Amino acid sequence: MDLTYTAADLAFRDTVRAFLDANLPSDLQKKVRNHLRLSRQDYVRWHQIVARQGWSAPAWPVEYGGTGWTPTQRHIWEEECARSGTPPILPFGVNMVAPVIMAFGNEAQKAHYLPRILNCDDWWCQGYSEPGSGSDLASLKTTAERAGDHYIVNGQKTWTTLAQHADMIFCLVRTDSTVRKQEGISFLLIDMKTPGITVRPIIMLDEDHEVNEVFFDNVKVPVQNLIGQENKGWTYAKYLLGHERTGITAVGRSKRELLFLKKIASEHYKHGKPLMQDPVFSAKIASLEIDLMALETTVLRVITRESHAPGPEASMLKVRGSEIQQQLTELMVEVLGPGALPFDTDYLEGKADHAVTGDDAAAPLAGYYFNYRKTSIYGGSNEIQKNIITQMILGL
């Protein structure tokens, strides 16, 4: 047992830090650190900076443009990005559709899509959930009927993250409704500019436009856009599920947010003393910091054990990761007290330079707390994760 980074890992970390210091635009960093809303351009800009360095898809095989890093190095990269406050590299292309294309796509699909994903030439979104199928994903109803060299897609997807910016969507669609529900599903790539697609915003409880409904009304999709075999889509979708959950753990970002929490707790006073020195409040922060320390160690245990996709332990990481993220936002709101009430969307969207109350640090935090209730719901709700633990690990 040796819980220290090797000299090579430390050198790698220095390289990463130097890259971030030199290449992360300070306006982006400021937005991220201050919890402001990011534009399409913000995401694309950062993705392409990283792509130029060749680091936009570290987990990919080197042949497709991956970095060849060890799991520990990938962890260090994510840690350092989070520590600096980079915009996220969105997972829909790099981590979700790309692995499926690599594993099950044909050569033409690989040659066309993968480089475009690496460089964020296409903005991808995910067409899985439907209004009637949340946790029970396989019950989806959107249909794709074969008509010559096209599929005709009809139906509705929902909770489609940032679909308003998307060029492409990868969809699970029903191509056979006569068989067991898992066996009639196919995996289709669809150009968002195809006639018949309508995107309707779903506004979140913090009034952010983050997710959407996507409607398909006789949308013609070329058969070349089918991944793998017809009716095998459920297999491909399941292949992905582990990938999604580890990212949600977000230990690196939580470490940055913990520092932010401490910062505001040292600037807000109770009876004339900083909250950081209040015995009751500082004990809460300490308990959360310790939770995060335990989670980080657990993540390292999992990633250093396996070089492939993590197993059902990913469910544990997702549960703890989401709870810690939520508790951080909860304590931020607690720090602010009445100062959490003011709500200023102009400032959050960058239309005003400063918040209406003058407290820029405070302005996004109540919204952040409310918005982050999603983390225990999305990516497989925490209840679903506990079902997975129950079945796959405990054998109940």
Add this chain to the structure above:
Amino acid sequence: MDLTYTAADLAFRDTVRAFLDANLPSDLQKKVRNHLRLSRQDYVRWHQIVARQGWSAPAWPVEYGGTGWTPTQRHIWEEECARSGTPPILPFGVNMVAPVIMAFGNEAQKAHYLPRILNCDDWWCQGYSEPGSGSDLASLKTTAERAGDHYIVNGQKTWTTLAQHADMIFCLVRTDSTVRKQEGISFLLIDMKTPGITVRPIIMLDEDHEVNEVFFDNVKVPVQNLIGQENKGWTYAKYLLGHERTGITAVGRSKRELLFLKKIASEHYKHGKPLMQDPVFSAKIASLEIDLMALETTVLRVITRESHAPGPEASMLKVRGSEIQQQLTELMVEVLGPGALPFDTDYLEGKADHAVTGDDAAAPLAGYYFNYRKTSIYGGSNEIQKNIITQMILGL
């Protein structure tokens, strides 16, 4: 809405207090307040003192020896007993078998048993649970076969509280195994001195002898000891379930224990200051005190609304009551710190005048904490209570 006691209630409370001041033996009071173990004689002695006053079964109809008190007066009586630190009047006779005898027994049974229960001439215990039937009570297996003017009882009961002291046991027994499990159960009264009965102690995790297994090996029970009709016992048993759960709430005792907790927290120091003045610890006590305040108010809402057996709300009272009792003991142990480790059964059983460490107040508390884990298990586990709330109140 008027949340104050009437002048009549206050006068009643004064009467009760005067009675307790004059009649509660100080040696019993000391044992109760100091969490020492009570002997059979301790229980009987107090029961008979109360019986002489005519108050040993306040909830009974006046014709059988009840007091005619209002629900509020009964609540005041229980509160004052708890506040003073009386031994409990055990529920097995007064609150459990007696209502069944009144409702379903014949005149001879009423005439024989009720006065004896009132005066604690018989010590009763409850023969419901069996090794294979805990929460699923109706699956019980102990059989009673009719043979002339007797039943022959065979089988085993378990978790039989204080059966080692008992004169009588009331049992649910299976008299018909060919029908639905609820429909073949009968309600029998059995003399514990009948040949074929064996009582085996189950030692609790604090090494107290509180519960037992009771074995029946061809035990002959006269048919006159059958309550009501054969195979209707499940109906009679269900009639009782509400009675059991309200007693478990124990608001009065918890109020006394809260004061005890505050007392030891003011006598134990952390960094030279009493724990009662420690911001973190005092906040825990405050939160618990407030929980108890909310529960007490809820109990009053329930009892002033209905004059009969409480409905499914009793499940809520049981859950909160047991949790609060457990948290009180948990905080007591926390107050003691390392001082909770010493374990001295001689002192707990009255064989030694003082605890081995010299700290008599501390000696019983770790055992009390461990023992009280039972409160969320017995009387229908808290999980079962939540099932009841789910079904009976929420309609899920």
Add this chain to the structure above:
Amino acid sequence: MDFTFNEEQQQFADALRRWVDKDYSFDTRKRIVHSPSGVSDVAWNMLAELGMTALPVPEAQGGFSGNAVDMLVVMQELGRGLVVEPYFATVWGAKFLQLAGNQHHRLEDVAKGELKLACALGEKHSRYDLADIKTIAGINGEGYRIDGTKTVVIHGGQADALIVSARSAGTQRDTNGISLFVVPTDTPGVVIRDYRTIDGQRAATVQFNHVAVPASALLSKLGGGWDMLEEAADYGVSLLCAEAVGAMEALFNATLEYVKTRKQFGLAIGSFQALQHRMADMYIHLEQARSMAMLVAARMVCDAEERRRVASAAKVRIGQAAKFIGQQAVQLHGGMGVTDELPAAHHFKRLTMIELTLGDVDHHLERFTAQRGFQQHS
């Protein structure tokens, strides 16, 4: 001992509920929230017409002399209906006027619905400590001059007059030296910056720049306002507790309805035991909260220590319940729970902001432990 509401109280509740159902629907409310003013004159007039503004005002000033229990009934309904009008602020302000005893005319206007009030008590640094006041009240001829800035003044931008706490003596967190004033919002030097709050209400930053007020504006004894401030704050707590219980009840019912109808894996999600027990826990929290809202309303007439003790206890227990019910209701609603589209999220937001108003759980736990009786153990 009696926990039932009387007939009049029931009638107030019914009338309010009918009005909310008919004229203050979720969509109507949304339009009001997103309108420039953020409140509705129509709704306000209706509240006045229903007698709500008159209810807390003494009969001598044209009101109904409603007590805290009467207000409990009303606030529960407003919480249920997510009403964003400046009713709480006005009723709370009226409590100060009533305690002052010299504001009969203003109370008459409140009763008629013609005077809206807001309480300008908090400052940037003060958190929940009502004595942590930097705003200064100096002698100014026969009257006073107020200087300072009050923050997060709930419905300050909608008010006709403000209740203002200011320091006329003593150092920053002294309970001695505090004075209370009523200041019309059109007084020169009063600068109000109105904004939305995240729960759909309004609040304001209010600057007092050399604001001159007459002697008659003083509500308390000069420098002796602390007791009045605490008593009125506890009254405000009792109102908020009642509103929270109404909101929790609505949220709980909506969640119960949702888990009964929402299907996953071919079954209503309410048939899964883990969710059932969560609902049972929410129910238990709701009932404990309801008990405390009743208790605090009933105890508003007690001596000051008992009033403080129960007010803090209620705010603690209701805050704990609101967090649990709010977070779990959103969780059980799944994705729908985190959208702006269902009332559930709005009840959750309102409940969270109530927690941050007039003291959160930790503040009131600390205040509870500071009462003399807390240390007693015999």
Add this chain to the structure above:
Amino acid sequence: MDFTFNEEQQQFADALRRWVDKDYSFDTRKRIVHSPSGVSDVAWNMLAELGMTALPVPEAQGGFSGNAVDMLVVMQELGRGLVVEPYFATVWGAKFLQLAGNQHHRLEDVAKGELKLACALGEKHSRYDLADIKTIAGINGEGYRIDGTKTVVIHGGQADALIVSARSAGTQRDTNGISLFVVPTDTPGVVIRDYRTIDGQRAATVQFNHVAVPASALLSKLGGGWDMLEEAADYGVSLLCAEAVGAMEALFNATLEYVKTRKQFGLAIGSFQALQHRMADMYIHLEQARSMAMLVAARMVCDAEERRRVASAAKVRIGQAAKFIGQQAVQLHGGMGVTDELPAAHHFKRLTMIELTLGDVDHHLERFTAQRGFQQHS
């Protein structure tokens, strides 16, 4: 970065586990606990034979120079097996001797299993504050004289020698002025009152009545023992954390087995979702606890601040996990869980007492916040 145990560590674990399974069954342990001495010489000799007493001792003194990670493996097994022998006390005491650097002979005896130690640090009033010492060490000729009373000295009655903290200067809670001594239990004036603890172990009240010890008994610099005391205490914490994880794992596995086999309403109770999710929560706690036990063992070699930080963090997180797993394991065992008849209750009791040894959750949260790094936010 590597979280695996090496082959030797695995062998130690296997050997211990085999011994526990074969010779230290639940019934055997029960007999030992209820025997007059409360410990077993046979078991102790076996531990020595298996190399356990030599493991932590430096090679120069005949040991294996085992580090905290080696001890993690051992303590996990002892926790799993509920072993009540005075092993923890001895190993912990040996840490003081090793830090002192002048106790080679005694360490050799420890390695051979011929010297049992106990640490007499706490006093009636001191709770978890190791600096809260009233016991006095005065100059006595060339040596010292110790006066005072130590309480809840774990396995004090079974020890051959005691590590004693005493004040040679300073006031009651000063970290300056503390001296550490090793005192054979047969020294005149040492009075030991041995008793059972509720988790089946032994502890003692130890009085020091004018106890004269030679100069060589001083383990630290005179009055400068605080750093050694803290370092050894953190080492003790790491041992207890490992033991707790072993106990939690055994308890978790027993509960999992129980819910798979115990039937109610015709179904294994482990098929009820509310209980399944409880088990999932227990699993998550266990894994977080395991991570922290590894981390604290690995960080024992760090600089003092990092060592203190991680030791306190581990004790906190493991304390939280132990309470949750312990209480829920008992609950899921139903009535059987509160009897003396299953190991479950005994694991629960041991876990609870570990929480009360060397600082509980609140103590270590406070200590964690007191580390310099905690206040930093950039």
